[in-house]
Amino acid sequence: MFWDEEAVRQGVIRETVEAEAQFDPAAFGARLRTARMRANLSQVDMSTLLDVSQATYSRMENGRIEPSRVTSTLLERASLAVSRSMTWLLLGSPVRDRVRLAARRTDEQDVRTQADRALGLLELDAELDDIVEFADLGPGVVDGAVWQQFVEAMPHASRRQGKERADHLRNALGLGIEPLNDIPAVLEQDLEVDAAVLDFPDGLSAVVAFDDERALALLAVSAAEPWVRQRFSFTHELAHVLFADGHAYDHDHRHSPTEMRAEKFAQNFLIPEGGIRAWMADNGYGTDDHVSRDDACRLADLYGVSPTTAWIALADINVAPKGPAPTSAGAAVVAGMLARYQARERNCHVERVPVRMERRILKAFRSGFLSAAATANALGQDASVLSEASAIIDDEPRTRGASGVPNLA
Known part of the structure; x- marks a missing residue:
């Protein structure tokens, strides 16, 4: 022994x-x-x-x-x-073996290898649960998370189901018809779903991970994706969670009924019909008036969706502008919002781990359980920032395990 x-x-x-x-x-x-x-x-x-x-x-x-x-x-x-x-x-760790994964990908690479970044976060989060007796590392997984209350399987998928579920969820969460500025915050604060923006290999744009033993759901999107695409991916994957689709999917299933239902859910959750109608009234449009191209670009910017998504939403109620939707950059120019568009694009490519996990990881770092390098790696941040912080917290008392031996260095 x-x-x-x-x-x-x-x-x-x-x-x-x-x-x-x-x-x-x-x-x-x-x-x-x-x-x-x-x-x-x-x-x-x-x-x-x-x-x-x-x-x-x-x-x-x-x-x-x-x-x-x-x-x-x-x-x-x-x-x-x-x-x-x-x-x-x-x-x-048993975490990697037990976690269920669904992924949006465009190749046939092994999804568990591609999603290693997400699995590593779940693994570390589970390890922190094991040492709560030695340090107050903040909240673990919430029992009976809110998102579980909205899960309802509907095997015969339709676009109408997607729209209705999006409207229902907005109403149930008290979100009304207003634009949602921070989708990860909605997921984490209102639904208690962990949300992350992570560096994934090319070909992988989004991952849904379930750890049933810890009653945890993690939605992660690629940091390489544009800002509007990240928002759409978050809500698209949320639809798969709420409809209990639970399958691995790729480009070959793009036009399947469940995919089209998820697309319609994401569209209506981000830019609801009620919001469009109210915006039209505020801007002097009649119920059946077609929206101008310039105003449609401003609407897309207001609700944080791609011009294509805005055009589809307007077409659903027969008020779309004539002609195709412009690119996101082109729409930003037309809307007079180029600086904001560029700022969003600069910021969206930085990794973001779930707030719950970030607090626990930083607490573990301050308590002496994680080194600056390991903490930076977990958070996807520059180790130099944490090294500088180390100088400040070195004088703080460190919490260790029994006999001064830490469970995590």
Whole structure:
């Protein structure tokens, strides 16, 4: 047995005999390599931090180490070096295996590999749950999240269902017919759905992840997408959640009934018919008057949708301008909102993790459970900012586990 009793008493490994039986040197080495690379450390750095030779460390990463060499001291040092828990280093996490994924993608690459960024966040969030007894890291997953109250499967999909569900959700949440400036805030505050903007590989534009064990839903869109597309993707994926579609989908299913229902839900949630009617009245239009091209561009800017989406919404009530919709940049020029359009585009490509997770991760950093490099990696931010913050918080008391040993470095 290669973990000492003190480690067991600290709760690092709660089922020692079973844990030893599950230990896989090759998987341990792979996890160690992944964590090292994410922490921007070399093998030389790690061998120094673990107080072993570089050759020994190399054998560890290659899965050629005897279990008896994996001592609690070595685990503690490795945990501190790469900011992962000792349990994760030894046994991995069940999170990646149990999470259900649906993804909007344009190729046939393995979705779990493409969605690694989202899975990594869920994995870290679950790890933070394991150490709440040692530090107040803020809220975990909310039991009975609001979004679950609105889930209703409708197997025979139609566009009408999408529109009606969007109208119903707006009314139920008290959102009225006004423009929604911050879609992630609506998801997180009103529906208790985690929302993220993440760097995904080319070909992957959105991911929905369910961790049923933690009653958690995460919607993540690609940071490479334009601002209006990110907003539409968030609401499109929300439709799949609320209609319990729960399938992996790609470009081949673009015109399926469930996809068209989700498209209509997203359109009407972002730019509801009632909002269009009220806007038309405020701008001197009659019920059946066609909106001018310039005003349609201003309407698209007001509701934060693409010109194409605005044109479709106007066409649904037979008041669309003549001619095709312009590009988003062209519409911004016509609407006299070019500076705002450019500012939105600059800001939307920065990674954004869910606010709930960000608070917990930063609290873990301040409490000494996560290093600056690991925190920056988790948040998709520049490590230099956190390094500067370290100088400020170094004098603050750090919360550690029993006997001063942290569960996350």
